[in-house]
Amino acid sequence: MAELSPGVRSPLTSTFLAIFACLLWSTAFVGIKIGLRYSAPFSFAGQRFMLAGLLLVPFWWRQGVLMEVRKNLPLVLKVSFCQTFVLYGLFYLGISMVSGALAAIIIGASPLITAVLAHFCMENEPMSAPKLFSLALGVVGVALVSVSRQPWSSPEGVRVIGGIVLLLLSTIASGFGNVLVAQEKVRIDPVMLNSLQICIGGFFLFLVSLPLEGVPQFSLPMAYYGALIWLAVLSAVAFSLWFVLLKDPAVSVSRLNLWKFIIPVCGALLSWMLLPGESPQSASVLGMIIIAVAIVAYSLADSRRQV
Numbered sequence: 001m002a003e004l005s006p007g008v009r010s011p012l013t014s015t016f017l018a019i020f021a022c023l024l025w026s027t028a029f030v031g032i033k034i035g036l037r038y039s040a041p042f043s044f045a046g047q048r049f050m051l052a053g054l055l056l057v058p059f060w061w062r063q064g065v066l067m068e069v070r071k072n073l074p075l076v077l078k079v080s081f082c083q084t085f086v087l088y089g090l091f092y093l094g095i096s097m098v099s100g101a102l103a104a105i106i107i108g109a110s111p112l113i114t115a116v117l118a119h120f121c122m123e124n125e126p127m128s129a130p131k132l133f134s135l136a137l138g139v140v141g142v143a144l145v146s147v148s149r150q151p152w153s154s155p156e157g158v159r160v161i162g163g164i165v166l167l168l169l170s171t172i173a174s175g176f177g178n179v180l181v182a183q184e185k186v187r188i189d190p191v192m193l194n195s196l197q198i199c200i201g202g203f204f205l206f207l208v209s210l211p212l213e214g215v216p217q218f219s220l221p222m223a224y225y226g227a228l229i230w231l232a233v234l235s236a237v238a239f240s241l242w243f244v245l246l247k248d249p250a251v252s253v254s255r256l257n258l259w260k261f262i263i264p265v266c267g268a269l270l271s272w273m274l275l276p277g278e279s280p281q282s283a284s285v286l287g288m289i290i291i292a293v294a295i296v297a298y299s300l301a302d303s304r305r306q307v
Contacts, residue, residue: 014245014250014251017245019262021237022262022263022266024234026262026265027230027266028231028267029101029270029271030270030275031230032095032227033095033099033271034223037223038221038224039216040216041089041093041095041209042092042208042212043216044092046205047216048202048232049084049088049235051229052202052232053196053199053200053202055233056192060192069196072193076193079177079193080201083174083178084205085201086173087174088170089205094162094163094166097166098160098163098164099271100271101267101271102163102284103167104264105287106145106167107170107263108264108292109141109142109264111258111298112135112138112291112298114171116175117172117176130297130301134297135294137293138290141287141290142291143287144286146161181193181246190240190247193243194239194240195240198235198236198239258296258300261295261296264291
């Protein structure tokens with residue numbers, strides 16, 4: 001996979017890779033909701049990421065690679081903890097409590113949370129008035145989506161609110177994972193980093209599932225295995241592309257996150273079209289648009305700063 005090696009690439013190539021990764025991620029919400037019909041959250045997440053990590057091994061395995069793995073093990077474990085174990089543990093619990101479209105919209109705000117973390121953790125990510133306005137706009141969008149279903153009006157309301165909180169916490173873990181990868185000065189093959197971190201994180205999610213959810217059943221419908229395979233493939237491809245871009249010194253974290261506005265828009269649209277019982281509401285659509293605009297506005301403000 002030499003074409004995915006870290007290094008400076010053209011802006012057009014970086015843009016294409018970022019859009020492609022985000023389009024892949026936007027399909028995950030439908031796949032996860034299908035899989036959760038047949039499996040408990042931690043077990044399903046663990047199986048997905050172990051499989052995704054193993055799918056990537058042939059692309060980075062070579063003679064002498066174990067020495068490189070040992071040298072970079074602290075980074076791999078830190079990223080695995082934030083970017084897979086905590087992020088997807090919270091995410092799968094959260095999405096099991098809310099609709100696929102609502103999850104897509106809430107997770108769509110993650111670039112704004114990453115931007116805040118990048119500001120406090122990285123020297124080249126200063127804050128400005130336009131950026132603060134964009135962040136405030138994103139908060140309004142999340143709040144609008146969160147109250148659009150009036151969770152206080154039904155016995156299921158507490159469950160929905162809990163799901164939203166878990167999804168927001170998962171975006172914080174995602175932000176820390178992105179910053180860790182972007183900050184790391186040691187050159188490491190991003191495909192190897194991704195393969196190891198999602199496989200290790202998935203393994204520990206699966207271990208946690210055993211005492212909490214019991215031994216999983218494997219005589220399940222083909223719909224489950226179709227969703228599992230698709231999610232594993234998109235994780236392997238999308239995360240590898242994202243890590244490649246994060247390791248590129250010519251790409252800023254905030255500018256890269258511009259394209260994540262695709263995730264809430266396409267994720268919600270696919271959920272409304274493909275998942276039974278899910279349909280758009282005016283407040284949800286408005287909140288989705290506000291969050292997407294906030295992401296674009298923040299990234300444009302960052303781009304003007306860097307010109």
